[in-house]
Amino acid sequence: MTLLDAPEVDTRPTLEARRISFGYQDRPIGVDLDLVIPDQSFTVIVGPNACGKSTLLRALSRLLKPTSGEVVLDGRDISSYPSKEVARRLGLLPQTSLAPDGITVADLVARGRFPYQSALRQWSKADEKAVSAALSATGTTSLSTRLVDELSGGQRQRVWVAMVLAQETPLLLLDEPTTFLDIAHQIGLLELFKELNRERGHTIVAVLHDLNHAARYASHLIAMRHGEIVASGTPAEVLTEEIVERVFDLPCRVIEDPVSGAPLVLPDGQPTH
Amino acid sequence: MSAALQAISKAESVDFGRRTVVIRAASLSVRLSFRTVAVGVVLIALTLLACLFGLGFGSFQVSVPDVAKALLGQGPEIIQTLVVKWRLSRVVLAVLIGLALGLSGAIFQSLTRNPLGSPDVVGFSTGAYTGTLIAIVFIGTSQGLMIGGALVGGIATALGVYLLAYKRGVHGFRLIVVGIALTAMLGSVNSYLLLNSELWQAKMAAVWGAGSINGLDWSEVRVVAIALAIVVPPTLLLSRQMNAMEMGDDASAALGIRVEPIRLALVVLGVALIAVTSAFAGPIAFVALAAPHIARALTRGTGALLVPSAIVGAALLVVCDIIAQWIFEPIILPVGLVTIVLGGAYLVWLLSRQTRREYS
Numbered sequence: 001m002t003l004l005d006a007p008e009v010d011t012r013p014t015l016e017a018r019r020i021s022f023g024y025q026d027r028p029i030g031v032d033l034d035l036v037i038p039d040q041s042f043t044v045i046v047g048p049n050a051c052g053k054s055t056l057l058r059a060l061s062r063l064l065k066p067t068s069g070e071v072v073l074d075g076r077d078i079s080s081y082p083s084k085e086v087a088r089r090l091g092l093l094p095q096t097s098l099a100p101d102g103i104t105v106a107d108l109v110a111r112g113r114f115p116y117q118s119a120l121r122q123w124s125k126a127d128e129k130a131v132s133a134a135l136s137a138t139g140t141t142s143l144s145t146r147l148v149d150e151l152s153g154g155q156r157q158r159v160w161v162a163m164v165l166a167q168e169t170p171l172l173l174l175d176e177p178t179t180f181l182d183i184a185h186q187i188g189l190l191e192l193f194k195e196l197n198r199e200r201g202h203t204i205v206a207v208l209h210d211l212n213h214a215a216r217y218a219s220h221l222i223a224m225r226h227g228e229i230v231a232s233g234t235p236a237e238v239l240t241e242e243i244v245e246r247v248f249d250l251p252c253r254v255i256e257d258p259v260s261g262a263p264l265v266l267p268d269g270q271p272t273h
Numbered sequence: 274m275s276a277a278l279q280a281i282s283k284a285e286s287v288d289f290g291r292r293t294v295v296i297r298a299a300s301l302s303v304r305l306s307f308r309t310v311a312v313g314v315v316l317i318a319l320t321l322l323a324c325l326f327g328l329g330f331g332s333f334q335v336s337v338p339d340v341a342k343a344l345l346g347q348g349p350e351i352i353q354t355l356v357v358k359w360r361l362s363r364v365v366l367a368v369l370i371g372l373a374l375g376l377s378g379a380i381f382q383s384l385t386r387n388p389l390g391s392p393d394v395v396g397f398s399t400g401a402y403t404g405t406l407i408a409i410v411f412i413g414t415s416q417g418l419m420i421g422g423a424l425v426g427g428i429a430t431a432l433g434v435y436l437l438a439y440k441r442g443v444h445g446f447r448l449i450v451v452g453i454a455l456t457a458m459l460g461s462v463n464s465y466l467l468l469n470s471e472l473w474q475a476k477m478a479a480v481w482g483a484g485s486i487n488g489l490d491w492s493e494v495r496v497v498a499i500a501l502a503i504v505v506p507p508t509l510l511l512s513r514q515m516n517a518m519e520m521g522d523d524a525s526a527a528l529g530i531r532v533e534p535i536r537l538a539l540v541v542l543g544v545a546l547i548a549v550t551s552a553f554a555g556p557i558a559f560v561a562l563a564a565p566h567i568a569r570a571l572t573r574g575t576g577a578l579l580v581p582s583a584i585v586g587a588a589l590l591v592v593c594d595i596i597a598q599w600i601f602e603p604i605i606l607p608v609g610l611v612t613i614v615l616g617g618a619y620l621v622w623l624l625s626r627q628t629r630r631e632y633s
């Protein structure tokens with residue numbers, strides 16, 4: 001251990017896709033995609049409905065096996081890891097999850113510990129600490145004894161985030177985490193992700209619909225259309241009038257967001273398709 | 274051991290909203306709900322008591338204390354013979370079959386995420402009936418043939434339902450819909466077979482179809498016990514996976530569960546459990562459906578609740594079998610008839626209570 005100051009390259013979480021094609025049996029969705037999730041970034045994927053962004057997220061999280069190419073997690077093909085090992089490196093919040101009937105918040109969050117447990121080791125000190133930390137990070141500690149069914153949409157989504165956090169993964173993949181929430185809860189959740197990214201060093205990859213939220217929170221933006229990556233880079237690089245129109249078929253103007261200084265996309269006219 | 278074993282219930286940093294018992298010793302650690310443990314202990318005690326009562330019950334009544342004595346090898350020899358040689362096998366069989374039914378029901382309700390899930394969603398009982406009918410009408414009526422027919426028919430039907438429901442993986446809802454369709458079709462096949470059978474054949478089939486543990490003894494107990502010893506441990510080992518899978522396929526896959534192989538394994542285990550019981554006792558209705566509900570209501574727990582469901586299943590069948598022997602004494606009813614009446618009444622009550630709560 002002489003190179004104390006050397007960057008810990010090997011321990012950094014890395015996720016990239018190398019020429020992956022993916023889709024369902026008869027329906028290819030993405031073809032030959034290359035992408036790198038920058039380490040420690042808050043990456044947001046945007047694109048019109050059915051452009052393949054959620055499917056891409058499924059492929060990145062090994063829920064969908066690419067038909068060709070490989071997803072590389074921490075230097076190795078993701079499919080070469082045991083399934084539980086992936087779950088200790090990469091957490092995913094799917095678009096829809098079902099809370100089992102009559103489950104309490106603490107019980108649900110505790111289920112995030114599955115990748116660390118076994119038939120004999122069902123509730124270790126580490127499990128307890130992780131669940132406790134996940135509840136507190138998401139501000140849901142006071143809800144721990146409540147039934148998940150009784151919570152508001154915003155609270156419930158925080159609880160699901162806590163469940164994924166309990167997995168203690170450096171990488172967090174979030175599929176449309178703010179859909180169905182009102183504006184205040186959307187911002188509250190995005191602020192939480194920002195904190196997880198900045199303060200706790202999680203690399204975050206989120207699919208979002210709202211371009212202005214993406215512009216404000218993302219450090220790296222990926223724009224998709226018809227299963228292809230049209231542009232990627234900082235929000236300022238990606239959210240130009242020309243690229244937004246190309247991606248969404250929607251004429252628009254882009255101005256500077258007076259609050260955050262990020263690009264602000266304003267639709268300007270009918271969709272052209 | 275007690276030095277290494279620490280039980281904490283209050284010092285936990287996570288509040289689960291109910292009393293939990295955490296046991297940690299070396300690399301072993303479990304967290305149990307206090308209520309679940311208590312319910313389990315009480316139910317086991319009640320079941321054992323019912324067993325003692327059941328052993329004393331019959332044309333020659335033996336009191337509970339005398340039954341206990343006989344089991345311990347004390348008291349008059351004639352009582353010992355009666356209790357241990359003649360009646361014990363029936364009670365043990367009721368316990369084992371009840372366990373299997375409760376466990377199977379818990380598997381299918383968890384798997385389909387549907388409170389009406391039961392082994393019948395994959396059409397096992399109807400298919401087993403078809404198999405038995407074919408054996409009786411076309412081949413022969415020995416016990417072996419009937420058991421074989423039931424197993425082949427039931428397993429083939431379950432397999433058929435699974436394969437027909439398979440499209441990029443099996444989803445609980447599709448399993449139920451395909452199961453209903455195939456069950457309805459087999460029902461008409463069964464009617465046709467019955468109409469084309471001799472009267473005595475139809476009667477024999479009806480006896481099997483009612484579900485009964487009359488006339489079974491130690492040889493059957495042995496086979497059922499061995500089968501359960503093979504099927505139950507892997508089922509219990511999958512309970513954590515089942516709990517996680519109740520959150521949806523994507524959420525559980527993200528936690529590192531290989532959803533499809535596990536689901537197939539669970540269908541196989543659930544069908545094996547029901548196959549073991551149907552082979553010998555015929556289709557005993559409603560226990561598999563009701564046991565997990567009762568277990569959930571009593572423990573107020575979530576998840577598959579495998580062990581509580583199994584215990585409730587055993588308790589239900591032991592009690593129903595006593596009722597079956599007692600109600601029209603000296604005629605012994607098939608226990609399946611009692612479970613249908615009791616289970617049906619329970620289900621109606623459950624559904625009416627649920628709908629009332631939802632629509633008021």
